[in-house]
Amino acid sequence: MDPATQHKVAVVTGAASGIGLAVARRLARDGAHVAVLDLNADAAETAAAKIRADGGTATAAQADVSDRESVDRAYAEVRARFGPLAILVHSAGIEGFDRFSTITTERWNRVVAVNLTGTFHCCQAAVEDMIEAGWGRIVTISSSSAQSGQPFMTHYVASKAGVIGLTKALALELGPSGITVNTIPPGFIDTPMTRRSEERGLLGGSVDHHASLTPVRRAGLPEDIAAACAFLVSEEAGYVTGQVFGVNGGRNT
Numbered sequence: 450m451d452p453a454t455q456h457k458v459a460v461v462t463g464a465a466s467g468i469g470l471a472v473a474r475r476l477a478r479d480g481a482h483v484a485v486l487d488l489n490a491d492a493a494e495t496a497a498a499k500i501r502a503d504g505g506t507a508t509a510a511q512a513d514v515s516d517r518e519s520v521d522r523a524y525a526e527v528r529a530r531f532g533p534l535a536i537l538v539h540s541a542g543i544e545g546f547d548r549f550s551t552i553t554t555e556r557w558n559r560v561v562a563v564n565l566t567g568t569f570h571c572c573q574a575a576v577e578d579m580i581e582a583g584w585g586r587i588v589t590i591s592s593s594s595a596q597s598g599q600p601f602m603t604h605y606v607a608s609k610a611g612v613i614g615l616t617k618a619l620a621l622e623l624g625p626s627g628i629t630v631n632t633i634p635p636g637f638i639d640t641p642m643t644r645r646s647e648e649r650g651l652l653g654g655s656v657d658h659h660a661s662l663t664p665v666r667r668a669g670l671p672e673d674i675a676a677a678c679a680f681l682v683s684e685e686a687g688y689v690t691g692q693v694f695g696v697n698g699g700r701n702t
């Protein structure tokens with residue numbers, strides 16, 4: 450258990466599934482009081498209940514991260530339950546696979562609203578507590594596709610490249626307040642999102658095929674991202690900020 454994480458209030462968005470779920474479990478295991486925030490209220494409640502059954506402290510919170518009012522409402526519930534926010538891991542996101550010429554403005558706007566504007570909402574609504582405390586840890590989840598580019602994903606890649614830029618700029622602004630801000634761009638993690646894309650034939654091969662092409666010869670696990678998050682939110686990571694912290698089995702170097 451990390452003493453710095455003990456009893457700290459951590460909001461994990463997108464925490465009902467995949468990477469966010471693994472992060473929520475890990476931070477709870479490290480002693481944080483975790484808010485499992487997700488669009489899917491039932492799944493968030495199930496995840497929080499499982500964390501509690503495993504001996505952790507967790508509560509569920511429903512919000513659409515693209516809707517500032519709903520984020521503010523959810524955060525208010527978390528504060529009333531656990532107190533001021535100290536840690537934010539923002540994993541909520543949606544995929545986008547479309548040929549560039551077919552992307553409607555509506556589709557473009559939705560991907561950007563969830564992935565980029567959602568990051569803005571969730572960070573902005575959290576920082577006041579952290580500034581007040583003179584301590585905070587923010588980890589955004591971007592994507593290795595924003596480092597390498599990816600065909601048929603221009604809306605998604607643009608939104609995630611925006612997350613990297615937001616993270617770097619925010620780190621510089623919040624450094625003097627004792628708050629670190631880093632981003633993890635995951636590369637090929639075996640989650641429900643990845644399996645949905647595989648089922649729809651959008652990956653250009655199976656998960657196993659891609660794993661065989663990955664330098665470490667496996668797909669990433671949500672727990673791989675959770676382990677990196679556990680470090681980035683720890684006390685000893687206080688000199689790590691503004692970084693793009695790749696976790697990708699060597700697929701991007």
Ligand SMILES: NC(=O)c1ccc[n+]([C@@H]2O[C@H](COP(=O)([O-])OP(=O)(O)OC[C@H]3O[C@@H](n4cnc5c(N)ncnc54)[C@H](O)[C@@H]3O)[C@@H](O)[C@H]2O)c1
Pocket residue numbers: 462463464465466467468469486487488489512513514515540541542543544563567590591592593594634635636637638639640641642643
């Ligand atoms: N899986 C990968 O290989 C991979 C690679 C790069 C980046 N990522 C990013 O990692 C993050 C997590 O992905 P995952 O693979 O765990 O996906 P996932 O689909 O398994 O989980 C995403 C979660 O976010 C929630 N969510 C979606 N829209 C939301 C909204 N508007 N408000 C609140 N919650 C919302 C979903 O309900 C779901 O529980 C995403 O931002 C994704 O873009 C994943």
